[in-house]
Every structure is written in structure tokens, then in C-alpha cells.
Amino acid sequence: MENPALDKLLDYVSQCNLRDGDPLPPERTLAETLGISRRDLRGALASMEASGRVWRGVGRGTYLGARPLKFAPSLRSLRTGSSPADIAEMRLMLEPALIELATRKASPDELAELEKCAKRNAIARDDDEWQQWDHRFHLLIAQATRNTAIIALMDVVNGMRMKPNLREKTADQDTRRHFAQQHQAIVYAMMERDGETAAARMRDHLLNVQWRMPAKPE
Structure with a gap:
């Protein structure tokens, strides 16, 4: 493009x-x-x-360049030995909680940008284009919290997800379209300032992501 x-x-x-x-x-x-x-x-x-x-x-x-992380010594260890399933599990614990804070604080411009990301996800032509807008979407939610620790943590999570051996794949158009619809449902809840529904929509979305991951080794 x-x-x-x-x-x-x-x-x-x-x-x-x-x-x-x-x-x-x-x-x-x-x-x-x-x-x-x-x-x-x-x-x-x-x-x-x-x-x-x-x-x-x-x-x-x-x-x-990349955002300097004040918490780099403690967060660097997250990159060691993590699998896509590990990352999906961590996101499921974190993102539904932080989105409630983001829903309260997000500006109209941030909500408009999130809606734009969801629309771009819906028309993404391949996995690379999808990943660009997906990462942007989830990072924007973190940034809307106005909490530097949360933003730094999500920067690390996004950085981990971009590594070829750690990123989830959205190879088929049906999956990309379905995930984009879930993104849009999250944005609509945020626009209504309904943090509880936004959290539930995010949880549903991340459960779908997790479901598509290879099983985590015991």
C-alpha cells in the first residue's frame, strides 16, 4: 500500500x-x-x-527508535523462553483489565484512531499488514490509560509478538475479518464509555486468539 x-x-x-x-x-x-x-x-x-x-x-x-523502557532489567526476562501460548495467556490476564482504565481516559481522537485501526484490520490483504494495524490497535489502548508502566509493558509485549517465532498468525481472510469485527465491538463499547463491556469484548477476542495458538507444553 x-x-x-x-x-x-x-x-x-x-x-x-x-x-x-x-x-x-x-x-x-x-x-x-x-x-x-x-x-x-x-x-x-x-x-x-x-x-x-x-x-x-x-x-x-x-x-x-524503540521507546526506552525504564523497567528494562525486569522486563527483559519476559523475552527468554516465552512461547506464543505464553504471550497469549499473559495478554488474556492483562488487557481486559487495562482496557477499563483506557475506556475512562481515552480521548475522542484516540477512539477515532482505534476505529480506524479496526477498519484497516478488516481490509488487510495479508498477515504483515494485519499485524501492523493489530499492534497499533492494542498499543493505542495501552497509551489511552496514560499510565507509563502499562505503556512500557505493552511495548514489550508488542515487541515480543513481532518476533517471527513468537507472533500469532492471521493467515486467512476469514480469521482477519472475524478479529476485525471483534476489534470494532471493543471500540464501540469504549465509545459508550462502558468499561465492563469493553473488557468482556477484549476477553472474548483474546480467548479467540488463544484458541488458535498451538497448545502450550506442560
């Missing part, structure tokens, strides 16, 4: 010799420099964030 705004942003990063950890200019300045709208710029940044190439902090700006 072509994305001219993303291409311009990547060219800018390359031409300016920016490296991981370097900050990007404020959105208004960067959009004017690139000759694109702020809406298109946000879409390009969202794409880069979903693939782990930038991170954005509330009140801090946008930086190249």
Missing part, C-alpha cells in the same frame, strides 16, 4: 542523518517542512510507531 507521506518522512530522516534516540521536530513544523497535512503526518508516524521505528511520549515529543 503506497503511503506518500510515509515516504517523505523516511526521506527526511535519511537526508537529515537522524539516528535512534534523535527527536523529530514538532508536528506543525515537520508537516510544513514535508509539505503534507498534519493528518497525513500523523498517519505516517502511526505507521512508524506500529513497526517500532518511532515512539511518542505525552508532553515529550516524537523520537526515532
Whole structure:
């Protein structure tokens, strides 16, 4: 899928010799420099964030590279020996709980972005495109909590899921469409500020994900 705004942003990063950890200019300045709208710029940044190439902090700006984890020493051990089933089991415990907090705090713009992610999931043409928008969807929910510890933890979980040997597969279109419908049901509950229903919808979704995983070795 072509994305001219993303291409311009990547060219800018390359031409300016920016490296991981370097900050990007404020959105208004960067959009004017690139000759694109702020809406298109946000879409390009969202794409880069979903693939782990930038991170954005509330009140801090946008930086190249992966989000620095304050809790890295303790979270790093999560990557060791974890299986897709382990990750699915952990997500089932965490995400239904955190979404209730996100439902209370999410801004209208965040809810609109979540709805956009669900729609993009519904038309994803392959597993790679699905994963991009799926990771974006779940990370946005974490970010809506405004809790840096939760965001850091979900960053690690998403990073684990992106590893080829740890990621769940959504290879067929029927599965992708079904999961996208579940994402949309989650967003609708959040828009109604119904945290209990949002949590139940997330639990149903993650149970479906877990059901498709290989059995966890005893």
C-alpha cells in the first residue's frame, strides 16, 4: 500500500542523518517542512510507531527508535523462553483489565484512531499488514490509560509478538475479518464509555486468539 507521506518522512530522516534516540521536530513544523497535512503526518508516524521505528511520549515529543523502557532489567526476562501460548495467556490476564482504565481516559481522537485501526484490520490483504494495524490497535489502548508502566509493558509485549517465532498468525481472510469485527465491538463499547463491556469484548477476542495458538507444553 503506497503511503506518500510515509515516504517523505523516511526521506527526511535519511537526508537529515537522524539516528535512534534523535527527536523529530514538532508536528506543525515537520508537516510544513514535508509539505503534507498534519493528518497525513500523523498517519505516517502511526505507521512508524506500529513497526517500532518511532515512539511518542505525552508532553515529550516524537523520537526515532524503540521507546526506552525504564523497567528494562525486569522486563527483559519476559523475552527468554516465552512461547506464543505464553504471550497469549499473559495478554488474556492483562488487557481486559487495562482496557477499563483506557475506556475512562481515552480521548475522542484516540477512539477515532482505534476505529480506524479496526477498519484497516478488516481490509488487510495479508498477515504483515494485519499485524501492523493489530499492534497499533492494542498499543493505542495501552497509551489511552496514560499510565507509563502499562505503556512500557505493552511495548514489550508488542515487541515480543513481532518476533517471527513468537507472533500469532492471521493467515486467512476469514480469521482477519472475524478479529476485525471483534476489534470494532471493543471500540464501540469504549465509545459508550462502558468499561465492563469493553473488557468482556477484549476477553472474548483474546480467548479467540488463544484458541488458535498451538497448545502450550506442560
